[in-house]
Amino acid sequence: MTDSDTLILVNLKAYPCDPVEIAEACATVADDTGARVAVAPQAAHLAAVADTGVETWAQHVSPVEHGSHTGSTLAEAVADAGATGTLINHSENRLKLADIDASLAAAERAGLETCVCANNPAQSGAAAALGPDAVAVEPPELIGGDVSVASADPAIVEDSVAAVGAVDADVDLFCGAGVSTGEDVAAAGELGATGVLLASGVAKADDPEAVLRDLVSGL
Numbered sequence: 001m002t003d004s005d006t007l008i009l010v011n012l013k014a015y016p017c018d019p020v021e022i023a024e025a026c027a028t029v030a031d032d033t034g035a036r037v038a039v040a041p042q043a044a045h046l047a048a049v050a051d052t053g054v055e056t057w058a059q060h061v062s063p064v065e066h067g068s069h070t071g072s073t074l075a076e077a078v079a080d081a082g083a084t085g086t087l088i089n090h091s092e093n094r095l096k097l098a099d100i101d102a103s104l105a106a107a108e109r110a111g112l113e114t115c116v117c118a119n120n121p122a123q124s125g126a127a128a129a130l131g132p133d134a135v136a137v138e139p140p141e142l143i144g145g146d147v148s149v150a151s152a153d154p155a156i157v158e159d160s161v162a163a164v165g166a167v168d169a170d171v172d173l174f175c176g177a178g179v180s181t182g183e184d185v186a187a188a189g190e191l192g193a194t195g196v197l198l199a200s201g202v203a204k205a206d207d208p209e210a211v212l213r214d215l216v217s218g219l
């Protein structure tokens with residue numbers, strides 16, 4: 001990857017890390033290098049993370065509007081807290097097809113950038129048909145592991161790029177699972193991805209800033 005628009009999205013999931021410390025490291029590395037680095041914390045930490053100045057994403061928005069929806073993650077509330085984008089249908093928070101569509105509508109209503117996650121090329125193409133800004137292919141069996149999707153299963157990335165491009169050339173294809181080094185980022189770019197999603201490589205690191213500097217070296 002050589003494009004500074006390429007996204008490195010750090011999903012903090014529910015890891016026991018300090019979201020503000022990681023957000024500050026991401027903001028520092030983004031400022032120093034011009035790389036696009038974003039953080040997706042727990043919903044309750046969105047405002048604190050956004051206050052660091054880093055690009056902030058939600059991990060999920062619910063397929064609802066304002067109203068009687070206890071326990072939901074309202075897209076407008078996420079945007080008010082400072083998020084500018086959201087994941088939808090992450091492998092660890094799968095939705096029904098109609099709910100992916102309604103979550104996309106909610107995110108668009110709130111002005112959020114959208115990335116729908118998928119397991120494989122067929123799902124990637126189907127997700128692209130719903131018109132998100134991006135689709136992220138993340139093979140569930142590689143999530144949380146040490147081997148990056150781009151080296152363990154390059155065909156899944158290339159085939160997802162093709163599947164998404166065949167449906168809608170305006171939809172970006174990101175990839176994720178096991179990404180933790182600049183080499184992994186470079187390999188993903190060579191396969192046609194314009195962004196990477198990663199979690200454990202940064203959230204579990206002793207020195208998140210050092211990992212981030214290595215990651216952006218692959219752009």
Ligand SMILES: O=C(CO)COP(=O)(O)O
Nearest residue numbers: 143144177178198199200
């Ligand atoms: O699920 C992921 C990002 O959304 C990937 O997680 P890991 O980077 O821990 O494999």
